[in-house]
Amino acid sequence: xxxxxxxxxxxxxxxxxxxxxxxxxxxxxxxxxxxxxxxxxxxxxxxxxxxxxxxxxxxxxxxxxxxxxxxxxxxxxxxxxxxxxxxxxxxxxxxxxxxxxxxxxxxxxxxxx
Amino acid sequence: xxxxxxxxxxxxxxxxxxxxxxxxxxxxxxxxxxxxxxxxxxxxxxxxxxxxxxxxxxxxxxxxxxxxxxxxxxxxxxxxxxxxxxxxxxxxxxxxxxxxxxxxxxxxxxxx
Numbered sequence: 001x002x003x004x005x006x007x008x009x010x011x012x013x014x015x016x017x018x019x020x021x022x023x024x025x026x027x028x029x030x031x032x033x034x035x036x037x038x039x040x041x042x043x044x045x046x047x048x049x050x051x052x053x054x055x056x057x058x059x060x061x062x063x064x065x066x067x068x069x070x071x072x073x074x075x076x077x078x079x080x081x082x083x084x085x086x087x088x089x090x091x092x093x094x095x096x097x098x099x100x101x102x103x104x105x106x107x108x109x110x111x112x113x
Numbered sequence: 114x115x116x117x118x119x120x121x122x123x124x125x126x127x128x129x130x131x132x133x134x135x136x137x138x139x140x141x142x143x144x145x146x147x148x149x150x151x152x153x154x155x156x157x158x159x160x161x162x163x164x165x166x167x168x169x170x171x172x173x174x175x176x177x178x179x180x181x182x183x184x185x186x187x188x189x190x191x192x193x194x195x196x197x198x199x200x201x202x203x204x205x206x207x208x209x210x211x212x213x214x215x216x217x218x219x220x221x222x223x224x225x
Contacts, residue, residue, distance in 0.1 A: 035215075041217065042201065042215045042216055043156075045214075090155055097211075098143045098205050099161065099163060101158035101161060102156075102203075102213055103158070104148075104156045104157070105155050106154055106155045107153075107155055
């Protein structure tokens with residue numbers, strides 16, 4: 001039982017390049033989330049999904065797109081990377097509704113040069 | 114924007130001492146959760162306290178919740194070096210949809 005798996009773990013991009021971060025969970029969770037974590041800022045929600053085929057914007061969605069074609073996968077895309085998107089990205093999932101904990105992956109460390 | 118704000122931002126103690134971290138939030142909540150993050154790792158869920166609960170225990174962890182003051186505290190008793198980590202509170206509210214809103218965290222350093 002792997003839980004939440006994020007790939008890749010590290011990546012360096014040049015400004016303007018695109019890439020996709022993959023999150024996979026094997027717990028049959030309905031809800032999935034993408035956060036970014038910057039020094040002194042805590043975790044900020046980028047996008048989230050409440051089920052297969054659904055997505056919604058979080059607090060800082062600009063410059064990112066997401067897709068949830070399969071229940072177990074949640075993809076985060078950067079179409080044209082900018083240095084301001086240098087961050088650590090975390091994916092999380094939870095079963096459904098309230099009063100449930102979130103389960104986190106170990107993050108993707110992304111540097112945009 | 115952050116809902117929860119932890120205090121202090123950083124805390125350094127000796128092994129065996131107790132560590133207390135506080136969290137304040139702004140709006141009504143369904144529950145409040147505490148998470149730990151070790152360096153270079155993802156967040157790990159520690160404990161969840163519902164809005165109708167006042168205190169909850171889990172091993173060496175004790176969490177209190179005061180909804181009238183919109184605040185919570187996390188107490189770690191008899192701290193160990195392995196407790197060195199960042200600790201985050203997160204609020205769960207209908208106003209935020211399904212997403213938890215995290216504070217900026219308290220960095221705890223436990224020295225032996």
